[in-house]
Amino acid sequence: MKQNILKIGILLFVFTTLFSACKKQKEDLLVGNTYIETFPIKNGYAIHFIDRERLTITREEDDIDTITYKIQRKKIIWRSVQHYFRIINRNKFEIGYLRPYIPEEYPGNMIFEKVK
Numbered sequence: 771m772k773q774n775i776l777k778i779g780i781l782l783f784v785f786t787t788l789f790s791a792c793k794k795q796k797e798d799l800l801v802g803n804t805y806i807e808t809f810p811i812k813n814g815y816a817i818h819f820i821d822r823e824r825l826t827i828t829r830e831e832d833d834i835d836t837i838t839y840k841i842q843r844k845k846i847i848w849r850s851v852q853h854y855f856r857i858i859n860r861n862k863f864e865i866g867y868l869r870p871y872i873p874e875e876y877p878g879n880m881i882f883e884k885v886k
Contacts, residue, residue, distance in 0.1 A: 798822075799857065799860050800819040800857070800863070801819050801820075801821055801822060802819065802820075802821075803818070803819055803884050803885070804816060804817070804818040804819075804884070804885045805817050805818075805819075805862075805863065805882035805883060805884050805885065806882060806883060806885055807880055807881070807882050808881050808882065808883045809877075809880060809881040810877040810878075810880065814829070815827060815828065815829055815868060815880070815882070816828040816885075817882060820836075823838055823839065823840070824836060824837065824838055824839070825837055825839050825848075827868075837849060841855060844856055846865065853865050853866035853867075853868065854866035854879060858881075860884075861883055861884040861886075862881065862882065862883050862884070863881075863882050864879045864880070864881055864882075865879060865880050865882065866879055866880075867879065867880060868880060
């Protein structure tokens with residue numbers, strides 16, 4: 771009985787370690803890269819992931835903010851606001867609408883693609 775519990779504990783530890791390593795590798799795809807909004811407004815926002823904690827977000831040409839962020843499950847959190855967030859592939863991600871101040875224009879989630 772003790773051996774079964776030990777085996778299950780080891781398997782859970784290995785699974786948890788592998789899962790968190792894969793998640794971090796996926797998030798590492800973002801770091802050092804710039805992504806441009808492609809939907810709903812082509813070239814509307816640009817997001818550059820400086821590192822695992824900071825990003826810059828650019829709206830128009832001179833409006834640049836540096837923001838601390840955190841990715842948790844299917845959310846990205848900055849300025850105490852949570853947005854839906856999903857990495858689609860190594861070149862694209864989807865994020866909840868960033869223009870809540872214009873609710874009548876809400877098109878759904880926004881799509882960003884990596885600048886090559």
